[in-house]
Amino acid sequence: MAEVWDDSPLPPNVRVGEGARLERRMETFQRFYSRRDPGLVLGPRVAVYTWTSFGIWDDGVVEVGADSIVVGATFMCYERISVGQRVVISYDVSIADSDFHPRDAAQRHVDTIAISPEGDRSLRPPVDTAPVTIGDDAWIGIGAIVLKGVTIGAGARIGPGAVVTRDVAAGVTVMGNPAREVAA
Amino acid sequence: MRHLEHDWYDAPLPANVTIGARSWLYSSFAFLHHRSRRPLAVRIGDDCGIYHGTFFETGTGGEVVIGDLCQIAATVFRTDGRIEIGDHALIAHGVHIADSFAAAPPGAPDHAPRAPAETTIGRSAWIGFGATIVGGVRIGDGAIVAAGAVIDHDVPDGAVAAGNPARLIAPAAA
Numbered sequence: 001m002a003e004v005w006d007d008s009p010l011p012p013n014v015r016v017g018e019g020a021r022l023e024r025r026m027e028t029f030q031r032f033y034s035r036r037d038p039g040l041v042l043g044p045r046v047a048v049y050t051w052t053s054f055g056i057w058d059d060g061v062v063e064v065g066a067d068s069i070v071v072g073a074t075f076m077c078y079e080r081i082s083v084g085q086r087v088v089i090s091y092d093v094s095i096a097d098s099d100f101h102p103r104d105a106a107q108r109h110v111d112t113i114a115i116s117p118e119g120d121r122s123l124r125p126p127v128d129t130a131p132v133t134i135g136d137d138a139w140i141g142i143g144a145i146v147l148k149g150v151t152i153g154a155g156a157r158i159g160p161g162a163v164v165t166r167d168v169a170a171g172v173t174v175m176g177n178p179a180r181e182v183a184a
Numbered sequence: 185m186r187h188l189e190h191d192w193y194d195a196p197l198p199a200n201v202t203i204g205a206r207s208w209l210y211s212s213f214a215f216l217h218h219r220s221r222r223p224l225a226v227r228i229g230d231d232c233g234i235y236h237g238t239f240f241e242t243g244t245g246g247e248v249v250i251g252d253l254c255q256i257a258a259t260v261f262r263t264d265g266r267i268e269i270g271d272h273a274l275i276a277h278g279v280h281i282a283d284s285f286a287a288a289p290p291g292a293p294d295h296a297p298r299a300p301a302e303t304t305i306g307r308s309a310w311i312g313f314g315a316t317i318v319g320g321v322r323i324g325d326g327a328i329v330a331a332g333a334v335i336d337h338d339v340p341d342g343a344v345a346a347g348n349p350a351r352l353i354a355p356a357a358a
Binding site: 045047049050067069071086088090091092137139140141142143157158159160161162175176177 | 296336
């Protein structure tokens with residue numbers, strides 16, 4: 001892997017397994033706010049490339065299993081995103097475990113005020129979160145989007161640009177927006 | 185050692201990269217994962233603009249050939265085979281052209297998908313932003329690939345392909 005040019009220390013609540021490689025730039029941890037310990041676990045030999053961003057909020061935890069390859073994932077985590085072993089997450093993928101804002105318009109109105117630059121974040125209404133789980137040996141295609149509460153089974157194939165809003169069974173291939181099962 | 189005079193990134197241009205007359209490349213950062221050992225691995229023609237966010241992710245046998253007068257914004261080229269871009273092609277930002285739908289950079293661990301492919305983008309083709317072109321296909325001369333389209337089949341000359349998965353929304357020109 002190419003040289004690292006951001007060699008500032010990792011946040012103390014990040015665990016990096018033996019042989020894991022982080023080809024990181026400033027943006028990789030720019031939105032890492034997790035107060036959990038650990039807030040991010042990278043298993044042994046995980047490879048994280050330059051385009052990846054770990055956006056992990058206060059109570060969020062992201063785990064990536066051994067030997068997984070994270071090319072260009074934007075993680076947006078309020079609760080938990082678990083990635084299995086030997087998973088390939090390709091370029092330009094987004095994975096989110098929350099809606100981040102209320103679905104109800106009146107509550108969303110309140111939220112826009114609370115999260116404004118001078119707002120009071122303690123006044124934020126609750127938002128829905130649901131963990132995302134990606135099974136061992138799954139491949140997530142270029143530009144795919146995986147949304148909250150989704151479980152992707154072991155060995156599943158997520159096509160490029162697919163928008164995954166429902167569970168994908170083990171070994172199944174899905175494509176499209178919204179993602180639908182196709183013959184492998 | 186060749187350096188681009190406007191470059192902010194330290195690395196020199198790889199020796200097996202050629203850039204034609206009056207062409208502009210944003211940075212040698214484009215070759216962060218360039219691993220090709222071919223004597224001529226990346227060839228950029230004359231009068232091309234290769235803009236910020238473009239990456240040449242070439243495996244050891246990979247080759248990217250870009251014609252003349254091509255304008256390319258923030259495109260990832262990932263190949264262990266060959267990608268050829270015809271003269272006068274336009275490629276918008278956020279486009280990925282890769283051998284595999286779940287590609288990883290060259291040098292990634294062995295279980296990453298790897299199947300060297302040949303991709304051709306025809307002369308005067310136009311690729312809209314966020315499009316993904318995978319699996320070694322041919323985009324015809326003058327064809328249009330719409331924004332966000334996912335292409336894993338050939339697109340005929342002059343045709344317009346859109347959607348995910350993409351379908352032809354306009355036939356080939358007569």
